[in-house]
Amino acid sequence: MKKTKNELISSWVEKGNRDLITAKKLLKESGFKDIIYFHAQQACEKILKAYLIHFNREYPKTHDIENLIELLLGFDPELKNWKENAAILSSYAVGIRYPDFDIPTQEDTEKAVEFSEEIFNYISQLLK
Numbered sequence: 661m662k663k664t665k666n667e668l669i670s671s672w673v674e675k676g677n678r679d680l681i682t683a684k685k686l687l688k689e690s691g692f693k694d695i696i697y698f699h700a701q702q703a704c705e706k707i708l709k710a711y712l713i714h715f716n717r718e719y720p721k722t723h724d725i726e727n728l729i730e731l732l733l734g735f736d737p738e739l740k741n742w743k744e745n746a747a748i749l750s751s752y753a754v755g756i757r758y759p760d761f762d763i764p765t766q767e768d769t770e771k772a773v774e775f776s777e778e779i780f781n782y783i784s785q786l787l788k
Contacts, residue, residue, distance in 0.1 A: 669710045669787060676706030680780055683773045693769040698757060700769075700776040701725070701749045707783045708732065714787055725750045738782075745775050 663671065680703035686692040701723070708728040709719040715735045720727065725746035729739045749772055764772070 665713060665716075669713050672706050672710035672713065673784060673787060676703045676710065676780060677784075679703035679706065680773075680777060683776065687770065687773060693766060694757075694761070694763050696769050697749075697764050697772050700772040703780050704746075704749055704776040707780045710787060711736070711783050723750060736786075739779075742775070742779050745771075748772065749775065 679699040683696045683699035683703065686696045686699070704725055705723055705728065708725065711732055712719040712728070715732070717731065720731075722728065726743060727750075729743045729746050732739050733743075748768070
């Protein structure tokens with residue numbers, strides 16, 4: 661059964677929220693920086709895709725946070741405030757899952773979660 665627009669948005673938000681919760685919980689542990697970073701990126705990606713659906717736009721099959729923000733700027737110019745930091749998350753979208761990728765620092769990991777949480781909360785409030 662095909663989901664309605666609102667159901668689809670809710671599904672993306674819920675999945676993104678789980679990624680964000682996972683990232684925040686793992687921040688309290690040691691040795692999970694790569695996993696935390698991945699989940700922070702995923703939370704951001706999923707909320708941006710939910711926002712695109714909200715504006716009746718198809719989302720590209722991409723992990724590029726900058727690209728997703730660029731697609732939304734015409735609808736929400738405030739997102740430009742996050743575009744510069746988006747590149748940091750995008751760079752860890754895929755490669756970080758593999759053993760030959762550098763593990764981010766604790767500071768970078770904390771910044772990634774903070775950035776992701778900011779944009780997630782901003783968009784979540786607008787989607788209510």
